[in-house]
């Protein structure tokens with residue numbers, strides 16, 4: 422099978438990484454050119470002046486609001502951005518701002534720079550975008566960010582819940598990889614061993630530093646961010662989200678379909694990982710303990726998700742992405758099997 426591997430050209434990670442932007446933009450050939458920054462209100466209030474100070478001597482820039490992560494808004498934003506005829510789009514914020522910037526860049530065929538302000542999931546450096554309103558509840562391919570600037574001072578100031586969720590998205594690779602291998606063996610699906618190992622490494626890395634990440638310790642945030650970037654790169658190499666998303670993600674997508682916005686992506690996939698690891702016959706108790714060390718909820722009700730919703734989501738998850746074979750199989754779980762699974766693993770009482 423042939424697929425193009427598109428990787429970021431440059432990744433800058435570290436304290437005060439924002440200060441590397443002038444050199445980076447010069448290298449990208451956009452010095453003095455028009456640039457659009459897409460950012461949300463909270464992030465802009467907190468860090469807007471800092472970014473403005475770094476950008477204003479290098480590029481002409483316009484800041485546009487990341488109002489909501491929907492396709493309707495992303496289309497509207499693309500048309501607004503077009504009017505500025507920019508040479509570059511910058512996403513500055515959490516997943517919402519990064520995804521909107523990726524989508525706009527994709528629509529207008531522009532390069533995109535990702536400046537994440539929270540380590541909340543592994544979309545920060547991947548070519549995949551997740552917005553409400555696509556036909557399906559999962560990500561679509563847009564553009565690989567040409568560069569990523571991960572300022573650890575800024576990212577470690579994100580709310581602790583977002584930090585823990587990012588770690589949850591990496592622990593999820595434990596079952597995502599098992600699902601991919603299973604699909605390879607049972608269905609002959611392409612399996613990229615290198616991409617799989619890279620994604621798995623990102624999970625092992627956060628597991629090793631779980632307690633420190635759970636406390637939000639600054640030195641551990643760097644570990645987490647490197648893991649998120651490495652998982653993103655695994656997706657770039659695989660050409661799909663396969664190394665990063667399996668049955669545990671299907672469970673989270675099912676929750677989003679049934680009851681949008683209950684919990685964060687990483688929190689939901691983490692819960693899914695406990696249950697899917699049980700189905701795979703792996704050490705699900707160890708997954709559960711790791712999530713507790715990370716400070717992540719291991720009970721659905723602690724995320725405001727009722728028991729019935731967990732069971733319903735488990736029964737519909739297999740239908741959401743029929744081309745992505747997982748441990749849930751083609752016919753999925755019955756209500757009784759789903760309830761048993763959720764109870765045995767302690768996700769519901």
Ligand SMILES: NC(=O)C1=CN([C@@H]2O[C@H](COP(=O)(O)OP(=O)(O)OC[C@H]3O[C@@H](n4cnc5c(N)ncnc54)[C@H](OP(=O)(O)O)[C@@H]3O)[C@@H](O)[C@H]2O)C=CC1
Pocket residue numbers: 460461462463464465467487490514515516517518520538539541542543544545547549550551552560575576578579580583685686
């Ligand atoms: N592309 C992909 O692969 C994936 C994408 N997603 C998508 O990502 C989005 C969720 O991303 P997520 O990052 O969790 O949430 P958001 O981008 O919605 O950010 C959550 C909140 O945190 C704020 N925030 C971000 N950084 C900081 C900071 N350093 N300090 C204080 N506040 C901060 C945001 O402010 P503000 O409002 O100003 O932005 C916002 O209010 C969803 O749309 C989801 O669908 C999820 C998984 C994978």
Ligand SMILES: O=C(CO)COP(=O)(O)O
Pocket residue numbers: 542543544549551558559560590662665666670
């Ligand atoms: O969240 C992701 C990877 O962590 C993206 O996965 P999906 O392709 O299932 O949306």
Ligand SMILES: [Zn+2]
Pocket residue numbers: 542543590665666670686690
């Ligand atoms: Zn994910």
